[in-house]
Amino acid sequence: MSEEKLFKSRIGTDESGKGDYFGPLVVAGVYVKSENDEKNLKNIGVRDCKRISDRRIIEIAEIIKKNFIYSIVLIGPEKYNELYKKMRNLNRILAWAHSRVIENILNKVDCNYVITDQFADEKYILNTLMEKGKKVFIEQQPKAEEDIAVASASVLARAEFLVKLDSLSKEIDVQLLKGSSSGVKKLAKEILLTKGEKVLNKIAKLHFRITQEIKK
Numbered sequence: 001m002s003e004e005k006l007f008k009s010r011i012g013t014d015e016s017g018k019g020d021y022f023g024p025l026v027v028a029g030v031y032v033k034s035e036n037d038e039k040n041l042k043n044i045g046v047r048d049c050k051r052i053s054d055r056r057i058i059e060i061a062e063i064i065k066k067n068f069i070y071s072i073v074l075i076g077p078e079k080y081n082e083l084y085k086k087m088r089n090l091n092r093i094l095a096w097a098h099s100r101v102i103e104n105i106l107n108k109v110d111c112n113y114v115i116t117d118q119f120a121d122e123k124y125i126l127n128t129l130m131e132k133g134k135k136v137f138i139e140q141q142p143k144a145e146e147d148i149a150v151a152s153a154s155v156l157a158r159a160e161f162l163v164k165l166d167s168l169s170k171e172i173d174v175q176l177l178k179g180s181s182s183g184v185k186k187l188a189k190e191i192l193l194t195k196g197e198k199v200l201n202k203i204a205k206l207h208f209r210i211t212q213e214i215k216k
Contacts, residue, residue: 011113022165026161118144172202
């Protein structure tokens with residue numbers, strides 16, 4: 001008899017934007033209740049968002065939102081810069097956001113298992129969870145996006161990041177770039193020179209080394 005994989009109802013969480021100079025930091029979570037949920041998510045094309053086009057990510061995210069229990073925490077650049085000044089640590093900000101997502105979903109469902117990508121010591125998350133969250137088992141895994149619940153969360157987080165980046169681009173009338181490449185640095189310098197530091201604070205994560213380099 002072949003050994004079957006035991007299904008677990010679970011919440012998967014993931015983030016987007018932590019490596020992008022421009023735009024927000026977004027953490028999302030999705031609740032996968034049954035094997036039928038898993039099948040439906042696979043059927044709509046859910047997988048690690050790095051393997052899906054931006055346009056398709058936004059389309060799939062809308063389907064997930066209509067059919068699954070989820071939560072999204074978006075930290076815009078201005079708020080992110082405030083939090084970073086207080087916490088001085090990206091992992092603490094991530095842990096806070098993951099915890100809020102978990103708690104938000106636990107307010108809607110009973111679930112005792114959470115799986116997330118490994119970004120820091122799990123104590124960071126455990127210390128920021130509130131009453132309901134402290135009762136769940138949290139598993140951090142490298143390459144957690146291989147799990148369909150985490151992959152679904154990665155799609156939601158990336159879609160929200162892309163929409164907000166586009167919104168910020170329209171707000172300042174400059175097409176903002178993803179990532180933190182030399183092209184991003186060049187664009188950041190142009191924005192700083194033409195629009196000033198106040199605008200940069202609204203659209204960028206200022207603790208990146210890029211900020212110090214373009215100010216020299």
